[in-house]
Amino acid sequence: MKDFFxxxxxITELERSIAETxxxxxxxxKAKLEAEENAKKAIDLAKELEEKLKSILEKPIxxxxxxxxxxxxxxxxxxxxxxxxxxxxxxxGFFELDWNEYFIVQLKLSGYNGxxxxxxxxxxxxxxxxxxxxxxxxxxxxxxxxxxxxxxxGNGKSEIS
Numbered sequence: 001m002k003d004f005f006x007x008x009x010x011i012t013e014l015e016r017s018i019a020e021t022x023x024x025x026x027x028x029x030k031a032k033l034e035a036e037e038n039a040k041k042a043i044d045l046a047k048e049l050e051e052k053l054k055s056i057l058e059k060p061i062x063x064x065x066x067x068x069x070x071x072x073x074x075x076x077x078x079x080x081x082x083x084x085x086x087x088x089x090x091x092x093g094f095f096e097l098d099w100n101e102y103f104i105v106q107l108k109l110s111g112y113n114g115x116x117x118x119x120x121x122x123x124x125x126x127x128x129x130x131x132x133x134x135x136x137x138x139x140x141x142x143x144x145x146x147x148x149x150x151x152x153x154g155n156g157k158s159e160i161s
Contacts, residue, residue, distance in 0.1 A: 042090045048085050049132050054097070067100055076103040078121075097121060 003012070019034050070077035078099040085093035099121060114120040 028155065039090060043085070045136065046085055046090055046093065047071060049129075049136065050080075050095075052132050052135075053080060071100045071102065074102060076100065078103045078105040095125075097125070 005011070049052070067077050076099075078097060080095050081098050082096040083093065099117075104117050104120055107124050110124075112120050112123050114123060
């Protein structure tokens with residue numbers, strides 16, 4: 001008889017709807033926690049990639065030397081001047097790079113080409129990022145991250161984002 005009245009007044013349907021809503025809220029909370037965890041992992045990976053990139057950039061050209069010193073000695077030189085990560089979307093950010101003309105020659109001798117220095121460095125930097133991603137276990141064919149943008153800020157410097 002109790003079920004009869006519940007059905008008659010629509011209470012059964014309301015109870016079902018409440019249960020579905022509660023389940024949906026639980027799924028949304030779980031998805032939110034997973035998204036937060038993934039964002040933290042992405043930030044950690046970005047920091048790790050930044051450290052690896054700095055390490056890689058320093059090794060072939062020596063450490064603790066200035067652009068001026070390297071250029072005077074006729075040696076290739078490249079450095080990461082700045083790194084910025086978008087806190088709202090960690091897939092977006094940029095590295096500001098600086099280099100000398102000998103680094104461009106080194107890249108050209110290694111098979112990189114382009115219509116200007118920024119394009120040559122961009123191709124090298126894309127390869128470098130792909131290699132770092134692959135070494136970190138990222139599927140670079142299905143990474144889903146937008147594009148690389150190079151902004152020439154003059155004086156042999158570019159922002160790469």
